[in-house]
Amino acid sequence: MSAGIGLYTVSRRTRLTTVEDVHENGSWLFTVRDRYGEREEVILVPCEESVEAWVNQCMHQPQRLDRGFGAAVRDGQVVCPRHGSAFDTCSGYCDNGEADGTTLVDVDVAVEDGAVYLDDAAYDFDHEGGIDDRDGGDDGPNSSSHISF
Template identity: 65%
Template sequence: MAGRTELTTLETVQESRSWLFTVRDRYGEAEEAILVPCEDGVEGWINRCMHEPQRLDVGRGVAMRDDEIICPRHGSMYDACSGACDNGEAAGTRLVGVDVTVEDGRVFLTDSIYQFDHEGGLEDDGEADENESDEDGDGGPSSTSHISF
């Protein structure tokens, strides 16, 4: 799976504050990944909180504040550049990285573990994920976070 695949542009990630895509690991298993702006360009992360299997981007973009990615369920905040979390339920953990490179304003997937599958999240299989209830009907997860936007 070595090599590189063009994903999007640096400008797109910076303007939208995140970019959701799907990759496959060496066993063919699909995973969602996100690109987020960082001081040196962009960083790539698996789209999952380390506290619980909660998506950070549920299809509407990543919630961010002060260059930190916010878990929509419990409010744990991850540094967008290092992936480290120092607060909330996920304190002491780090997001799983996805290697990307920026060249001439274009973002490339360069990770030897993952192969690009498609832009956007996993296909909807019609079954709700038990960790992503939609109690308020807005398409997002329920939240017990103390963080407000």
């Protein structure tokens, strides 16, 4: 399991950020790996006085809710940038648009003393930011191919 600057692991839980930071910025994006090593993006969003975590994908089509510069969060809902479906930040449920009747995939987090921890046995923390983001300024290629067009 890797950790970026300011992140550390406590008995299998990884400290991600603070509730205050998520509320101030509207969302917080990070990348995890599942038990097969596949990467998945996750967003933290404000929910009342705390936060919730959801897989960063609209349920209607493969569309990232946070495309790397923050999720659109309005009136307690995460809005899909493609079709405008809005998901409740606390329940993940959508009651409108193309994704009506669906619920975002949740990721377990724990909050202690204002800090947010990844607390989901199905995932290991990979890094802050999206799948293509690199910690430490690595400007190398993001795939096994070194060919560019």
